[in-house]
Amino acid sequence: MSDLEIDKIAKEWGLLILLSLLFSMKSYAYGVSAKLDFDFYNGYVQIEPMIPEVQKNGVMAGRQSCFGLCFGGIKSEPESRMTSEKNSYFFLSGNPDDLTFFVFNFTCRGPKLLVVSYAFHQFQVLKGQFIVEGTYASGPEVVSNVLNSLLPSLVERTPQKYLSTRTSHIHYFCSPEFRQQYQEFSIYDLARGFGPHFLVKYKKGVIHLAWDTSVWRDRQDQRISQTLEETRIKMAQYGLILPPVEDPFQRKPDPRFLHFFDDVSESQPQSGSLFPEEWGL
Amino acid sequence: MTRSLRVSILFLICGFIFTSDASPIRKGEWSGSGGDGYAFVFTNLGYRLHRELLMEPYKPHQRQVRDDMSLAHFLGAVDNTKVIVTSEDIADKHGHEQTAIYYSPDELRALYKKKGKSRSEIETIIKDFPGGLIVVQGERFQNELRENMAAAFATVFHEYRRVLGLEEDNYRSSASRYDLEFFEDLQHKFSSVTQEVVRQARQEDQIAVSKMEKIDREKQRIEKELKEDYAELAQVRKSRRPFVDAARKSYSKLMNAYADVLDTMGIVAMPFPSAYSDTVSALGEAGSAGMDMEQKLSELEVINLQSQFLEGNIRRNMDFYEKIDLLRQKLFLDSLK
Numbered sequence: 001m002s003d004l005e006i007d008k009i010a011k012e013w014g015l016l017i018l019l020s021l022l023f024s025m026k027s028y029a030y031g032v033s034a035k036l037d038f039d040f041y042n043g044y045v046q047i048e049p050m051i052p053e054v055q056k057n058g059v060m061a062g063r064q065s066c067f068g069l070c071f072g073g074i075k076s077e078p079e080s081r082m083t084s085e086k087n088s089y090f091f092l093s094g095n096p097d098d099l100t101f102f103v104f105n106f107t108c109r110g111p112k113l114l115v116v117s118y119a120f121h122q123f124q125v126l127k128g129q130f131i132v133e134g135t136y137a138s139g140p141e142v143v144s145n146v147l148n149s150l151l152p153s154l155v156e157r158t159p160q161k162y163l164s165t166r167t168s169h170i171h172y173f174c175s176p177e178f179r180q181q182y183q184e185f186s187i188y189d190l191a192r193g194f195g196p197h198f199l200v201k202y203k204k205g206v207i208h209l210a211w212d213t214s215v216w217r218d219r220q221d222q223r224i225s226q227t228l229e230e231t232r233i234k235m236a237q238y239g240l241i242l243p244p245v246e247d248p249f250q251r252k253p254d255p256r257f258l259h260f261f262d263d264v265s266e267s268q269p270q271s272g273s274l275f276p277e278e279w280g281l
Numbered sequence: 282m283t284r285s286l287r288v289s290i291l292f293l294i295c296g297f298i299f300t301s302d303a304s305p306i307r308k309g310e311w312s313g314s315g316g317d318g319y320a321f322v323f324t325n326l327g328y329r330l331h332r333e334l335l336m337e338p339y340k341p342h343q344r345q346v347r348d349d350m351s352l353a354h355f356l357g358a359v360d361n362t363k364v365i366v367t368s369e370d371i372a373d374k375h376g377h378e379q380t381a382i383y384y385s386p387d388e389l390r391a392l393y394k395k396k397g398k399s400r401s402e403i404e405t406i407i408k409d410f411p412g413g414l415i416v417v418q419g420e421r422f423q424n425e426l427r428e429n430m431a432a433a434f435a436t437v438f439h440e441y442r443r444v445l446g447l448e449e450d451n452y453r454s455s456a457s458r459y460d461l462e463f464f465e466d467l468q469h470k471f472s473s474v475t476q477e478v479v480r481q482a483r484q485e486d487q488i489a490v491s492k493m494e495k496i497d498r499e500k501q502r503i504e505k506e507l508k509e510d511y512a513e514l515a516q517v518r519k520s521r522r523p524f525v526d527a528a529r530k531s532y533s534k535l536m537n538a539y540a541d542v543l544d545t546m547g548i549v550a551m552p553f554p555s556a557y558s559d560t561v562s563a564l565g566e567a568g569s570a571g572m573d574m575e576q577k578l579s580e581l582e583v584i585n586l587q588s589q590f591l592e593g594n595i596r597r598n599m600d601f602y603e604k605i606d607l608l609r610q611k612l613f614l615d616s617l618k
Contacts, residue, residue, distance in 0.1 A: 127578070227595060240504050
């Protein structure tokens with residue numbers, strides 16, 4: 001066997017291994033797709049969200065260049081569920097060093113929530129990890145647990161009238177109130193972690209995220225700074241004078257952040273539905 | 282820094298302040314008070330050793346101590362092992378004199394049983410020091426401190442490695458792995474804070490010092506250590522940032538490379554023939570980006586551990602400083618009554 005043939009076989013095996021890894025991901029047929037651009041250093045991420053459509057025969061119709069979950073195990077839903085009313089939502093959480101993108105789909109029958117299917121992509125930048133997960137859950141107990149663990153801040157905001165029993169809050173996700181409030185893509189949690197220095201815009205089907213890197217410090221850096229400052233203040237009470245804490249690394253904001261609104265919002269709504277019109281979301 | 286460590290250091294130092302009472306090492310005093318000044322110095326060297334090993338900068342192409350053993354376990358060994366000083370000669374199993382000997386909890390059980398202690402008494406004693414007991418021959422250890430600090434470091438290092446089960450009952454393994462140069466290098470890095478501790482132990486061994494004086498000296502020691510840790514943490518923060526940025530760049534490159542791999546494949550199960558070479562090339566890029574990411578994270582991990590340790594040390598010292606300051610106030614008020 002020639003070197004060329006060996007090389008060819010090795011490459012094919014490499015591809016096969018990669019593909020088996022991708023296919024072994026525990027996932028469901030909802031995902032975030034391509035047209036990706038990650039720049040966690042300059043604080044700019046582009047991502048094109050997509051929910052591939054699962055046909056009745058179980059074949060997923062999606063775009064090319066699908067990233068991550070779209071390659072996962074594809075499961076078709078029972079036809080009865082396919083005809084039920086569906087609500088899909090997109091959320092972000094975390095902070096610029098630990099971003100999570102969620103795609104949720106709630107299958108409702110009237111005011112009742114029957115099935116939750118979801119996928120999330122988590123980018124743990126400073127741990128070097130990329131977590132992709134997705135599945136579906138049915139049954140009030142299971143659905144309740146899933147929502148409590150993945151969307152705690154939304155569950156906390158459930159109006160009182162949906163809290164009559166331990167699991168009744170799940171039906172809030174099929175209510176007109178919820179739909180009205182979250183039908184467009186929403187950012188929850190993130191604002192609490194990063195506030196006005198984080199911007200999200202939607203343009204031509206692509207989500208653009210940008211954050212001010214002159215302001216953002218990772219969690220550990222924030223904690224070190226806090227420890228130093230507390231020590232300085234506390235020990236000054238005992239007469240021990242320590243030099244003030246200075247930020248050792250001043251940086252200018254990335255121009256893309258400064259011109260974020262100019263670049264992205266022209267002739268576009270500030271936010272809008274992420275999903276095709278025919279989905280009625 | 283764990284709570285148990287804080288508590289044990291608190292008791293250790295309180296013991297040092299209030300029970301050492303400037304007494305010389307008594308002949309035949311095997312059980313020891315644990316509060317003896319030199320027992321404190323031994324433990325303090327253990328903590329300093331851990332600190333020096335942890336703060337050693339990451340060297341990508343060199344095997345370092347942290348690659349051989351867990352520094353967190355080493356710290357746990359210092360935390361959980363009681364040290365006492367004796368004037369009796371200590372010999373290893375071959376009859377050779379040595380500076381210190383380590384007894385594991387099981388060996389201690391057997392030893393105390395021989396001395397006629399009941400099972401419940403033995404368990405009560407051992408519960409206080411789950412890591413076992415290090416018995417130090419006072420005179421030899423004092424000589425090492427006086428004449429060759431590198432040898433004292435080697436003794437401390439060897440004994441705590443034995444607690445971790447990493448050494449045989451001789452110095453050969455640590456001597457071959459970490460030669461004298463290693464310990465001499467440590468000696469040069471040896472901070473003024475630890476030198477002060479050693480100096481105080483020598484002084485207090487010879488003259489009686491009042492409780493108030495001991496508290497004041499301890500406060501001064503902590504102030505020096507806080508200054509040192511504060512400056513070092515500020516420095517670590519400064520040097521950490523480029524590592525964080527490098528990790529962010531590397532992660533972005535890796536994610537973009539993964540995206541490119543999938544981009545060349547399309548959505549079907551196997552790649553299109555036309556995309557074959559592009560896919561292989563993208564796979565190569567992803568592999569290279571992955572290795573780069575791993576390297577950056579190793580660097581960052583070391584510096585993160587250093588900052589976590591310094592933060593813990595600062596908080597523990599501030600906490601203890603407040604406590605002994607309160608104690609000083611109380612002693613002062615009592616003296617006026």
